[in-house]
Amino acid sequence: MPEGKSPYQNDLHRNRENGTLLDPYLDWAESEGPPIYEDFGLDLLALETKAWPRYDAKGAFAHVHGRGDFTSCYVLEVPASSKTRPIRHTYEAFFYGLSGRGSTVVWTPDGAKHTFEWGPKALFCIPLNCQYQIFNGSGREPARLACTHDLPLTINLFHSDEFVFDNPFAFNDRIGDLKHFDGDGEFTPVAPGRHMWETNYVPDLSGFELKAWDARGKGSSNITFILADGTLHSHVSEIPTARYKKGHRHGNGIHIFAVTGHGYSVLWWEGDSEYKEVPWRHGVMYAPPHWMFHQHFNTAPEPARYLAIGMGSRRYPFTTIRRKGAEGAADTSVSKGGRQIEYEDQDLRFHRKWLEAIKTTGVSSVMGDTFDEAAVMKLGPDKLTGPIRSPRSAGPAPGGT
Numbered sequence: 001m002p003e004g005k006s007p008y009q010n011d012l013h014r015n016r017e018n019g020t021l022l023d024p025y026l027d028w029a030e031s032e033g034p035p036i037y038e039d040f041g042l043d044l045l046a047l048e049t050k051a052w053p054r055y056d057a058k059g060a061f062a063h064v065h066g067r068g069d070f071t072s073c074y075v076l077e078v079p080a081s082s083k084t085r086p087i088r089h090t091y092e093a094f095f096y097g098l099s100g101r102g103s104t105v106v107w108t109p110d111g112a113k114h115t116f117e118w119g120p121k122a123l124f125c126i127p128l129n130c131q132y133q134i135f136n137g138s139g140r141e142p143a144r145l146a147c148t149h150d151l152p153l154t155i156n157l158f159h160s161d162e163f164v165f166d167n168p169f170a171f172n173d174r175i176g177d178l179k180h181f182d183g184d185g186e187f188t189p190v191a192p193g194r195h196m197w198e199t200n201y202v203p204d205l206s207g208f209e210l211k212a213w214d215a216r217g218k219g220s221s222n223i224t225f226i227l228a229d230g231t232l233h234s235h236v237s238e239i240p241t242a243r244y245k246k247g248h249r250h251g252n253g254i255h256i257f258a259v260t261g262h263g264y265s266v267l268w269w270e271g272d273s274e275y276k277e278v279p280w281r282h283g284v285m286y287a288p289p290h291w292m293f294h295q296h297f298n299t300a301p302e303p304a305r306y307l308a309i310g311m312g313s314r315r316y317p318f319t320t321i322r323r324k325g326a327e328g329a330a331d332t333s334v335s336k337g338g339r340q341i342e343y344e345d346q347d348l349r350f351h352r353k354w355l356e357a358i359k360t361t362g363v364s365s366v367m368g369d370t371f372d373e374a375a376v377m378k379l380g381p382d383k384l385t386g387p388i389r390s391p392r393s394a395g396p397a398p399g400g401t
Contacts, residue, residue: 025152028151028161034049036061057079064255066254071149072152083133093126101137104124105135109130192211193215220237220240244298250339251321257308259304335392
């Protein structure tokens with residue numbers, strides 16, 4: 001799309017003159033100054049940022065097609081030897097480090113000041129409506145962060161910038177243990193794929209200890225974060241070398257950030273013959289649209305990790321679809337009423353594609369215990385085209401996020 005042009009300027013469905021089908025969030029974003037980018041996926045390291053007076057820094061809005069109704073993302077860039085202005089807001093904000101290094105100061109309602117440092121692949125959360133300020137620690141390079149937030153939900157509900165950005169209410173219960181500002185936290189064992197770590201700050205997602213989740217694919221691992229007692233969800237998952245994850249689907253609004261390694265994800269609607277492919281490495285972000293199957297493939301000679309952020313945490317699921325996923329639907333076969341495609345039910349064109357991809361990266365598959373890979377490589381065109389195979393769904397597709 002043209003540089004800095006909002007994709008909504010010619011939207012005939014939003015009519016401010018007669019007051020129909022309004023969207024306060026989009027109106028707000030268009031009035032803020034930074035450019036708005038929209039695509040299926042975006043390279044957040046490559047987006048051009050422009051002045052953002054609210055932060056006294058630079059920014060860009062990163063609107064991906066699957067962002068849904070409740071969440072979205074923006075890029076915040078702090079120039080070298082600079083800082084943002086102090087800011088507070090009544091939307092939840094999870095920050096992921098893209099490039100550069102810096103520090104963040106958070107003032108809690110009791111007047112105490114808390115400071116922590118961050119770099120690429122750090123994750124931190126600002127407790128709700130606490131004032132904070134972000135500093136760039138380098139005198140030579142800008143620092144860039146991705147902020148995933150629930151401002152669309154908040155401002156569309158209250159229709160008030162003042163309520164969001166100039167609200168004196170202190171959410172004391174959202175501060176948590178002060179050690180959470182130092183990167184410490186508490187582990188709560190639940191079940192594979194659902195174990196929780198509660199904190200406000202993770203210095204480096206690439207080295208954080210994960211827990212096994214073989215139900216998503218042999219050798220897979222995962223941890224769920226509870227950040228500042230938030231309703232936003234986040235988790236990190238790892239795909240082992242020479243393997244990939246099982247296909248699955250969920251509601252929209254789950255923003256996925258590549259952390260380590262490289263690979264690609266394929267996405268398709270049930271019954272489709274064609275699929276969408278998103279290549280990824282650190283800096284790339286995308287969000288699968290509601291109920292669209294997707295599958296993550298690691299092509300790197302090392303494990304690949306990704307971060308996912310969206311509405312509905314393990315503590316506060318927020319929607320029925322999120323609650324059902326946490327209760328077991330997330331890693332139950334589609335044929336049994338769940339949301340996952342087991343390897344034996346997978347379309348073999350995807351395994352063939354992956355085998356061809358890892359040839360170019362020097363990786364040898366260790367999935368021969370699951371697939372007859374010699375036979376897969378001999379498949380004819382009739383087996384590699386047509387409707388993408390998946391189990392017959394049990395039950396209707398749920399609505400919502």
